[in-house]
Amino acid sequence: MQLENILPSASINLPKTFYNLSSSDSVANSPRPAAASQQQQQLEYQDVDRTESESSSAPKKYLSGAVGGGMLGEAGDAFTAKSAPDARKGSPVLGEDELASGRRYSIDELGSDRYFISSSQASADMASPCSLFPYAGQAGSVYPGSGGSRYPASLHYGSVLPPAGFSSSSVCTGRSQFAGAGYQFSQGPGCLYPSYPGTGTGIGSMSLPGSAAGARAQVYLCNRPLWLKFHRHQTEMIITKQGRRMFPFLSFNITGLNLTAHYNVFVEVVLADPNHWRFQGGKWVTCGKADNNMQGNKMYVHPESPNTGAHWMRQEISFGKLKLTNNKGANNNNTQMIVLQSLHKYQPRLHIVEVTEDGVEDMSNEARTQTFTFPENQFIAVTAYQNTDITQLKIDHNPFAKGFRDNYDSMYTAPESDRLTPSPTDSPRSTQIVPGARYAMQPFFQDQFVNNLPQNRFYTGERAVPQTNSLLSPQSEDASAAAASAAAQRWFVPPVQQPGSNKLDLSYDNDYSTSSLLSYGIKPLSLQTSHALSYYPDSAFASMAAGWGTRSTYQRKMTTGLPWSPRPSPPAFPEDQLGATKDKLPEESAPPASTWIETSHSLKSVDSSDSGVYSMVCKRRRMSPGGSSTENSPTIKCEDLTTEEYNKDNPKGMGYYAFYTSP
């Protein structure tokens, strides 16, 4: 057993107690009465029942809301109070802490119906995009027989021992615990977590005996729409020697934590399946077994760890600085990089570990770790993009790739009345940010939420890339069909997908439309970025803005040294399953019978016939081997993304968040 394979270099061979980083600062940063948290919890649930009209009126709240120092909080609070007036009855005077709690809900208000799994309905949501994968309960399901310890056990040295069914040879040979730690099946019959344990939450049986009020965390995937957009084409993430940031990046909202307890939050990236993948014929196909000997760090500790539950719940938890690399030896002290192997499929997992105030994991209680997995976060690590659809999505959504947007010049030059995309002043790059709406402040974040690609294409008509199914988003179709509609309609697309509608991807439209709403409705409350950053230096916005900017002023509370020694999860399944995974994961390799194709055709037809804008060929565009475009687009088969099915189970449509409760 090699600890260096388990722990980040800085913490190798060091007892966790060695890292006695003071968390007092972080505590002071975000104290919040327990009452506020409880209210917050109530708000979460009440949000579910919020009506569409309520949501659409959100911008007014923003407009009339925050100005000045407390912008974020006030703006957010405006929504909070609106969405949950009852919950606020007990506190007519909103304290700072309450404001803080309210911040978190601004996005909820603006978004279309956020995907939500209440603690009692999780099982019914299993067929939904978010719930196909046994999320939070995974940990409990993964190690059913490993001493009764789920992931928490993995956080201890003892956890490096192979669980039942895990080939001991993989350990004895010194292979990485991360890689050798098995795979995180995402879905399908091969999944080790065919169902939830059926506890009260339906998502596992996690209990936190030492935590106040049970402290069962709930996690939202904030930028889920964008993740889904990539996921339906099989997300690819570039890995380089020097490390490459993820895009989309992981971003979560957490609730349900003990306000005063301390937690470490980190992301672990595990193999999603035991296959080696290859992009062939325009689609991803398995190609032998994965190399699970890969060594290197698979953990990325959020730089604000450790911190209080109040801190984590106050703002969005972003992992925008997380870098992926294929350089096994590249893990300097300043930058945590997750070492991955090209052409392997990975599944990021969010871990929340309750620790002592010093950031030291409580060895006496192994049940303080909660794990969350979102299948839409799966990706295949590559050194060069394989699927041109993914390339284009990256270009269109990643602000750092703006230079490669063929129609970038014309994107913002269309008549104001015709534009679906933000005006230059709306553009995050204008440095105009919106108080109270962190998500519209920065380009990267806007792009995380707002899909401006289809609109761009629609308006410029100069996008020269060969359109593929995946790129011909139904959004565009929707935009085409509703070109004459008032802009307001675009911002307030009903989140409910009508049964039988041909616009099978309308849920995406809703997402992005409401995202746009987010961007615009708050525009007048512009604020200098620097101000916002200085005012909320530790906010998610600030951290991300800094992170995605070039020179971050972000103050890390800790570097790679982990005071609590995160350790990888034990194998998600025995290694002997390697040979059987193909059969167990048919959906991973089988081309999808996606409704996506239909909508794509329609859009392509419209665009091509109307303006012939697709006659041009982008000189930059690199064709995928085998012609990945159009029908061969390697859209992954993912029933969980089928809008019909999704809407069937989620009549409210898809929201901004995937939301799960921990076991």
Place this chain on the structure above:
DNA sequence: TCTATATCATGCGTCTAATTTCGG
């Protein structure tokens, strides 16, 4: 002195071509 503008360094991204690796 203050404000606005220009310049520079840095970091991010993708693209392209060259190099390396791997399998037949």
Place this chain on the structure above:
DNA sequence: CCGAAATTAGACGCATGATATAGA
């Protein structure tokens, strides 16, 4: 050994923050 695929390095573009400079 050869060809294909994967990987790497350099080029280029965009954007930001910091700093320097010019003008009111």
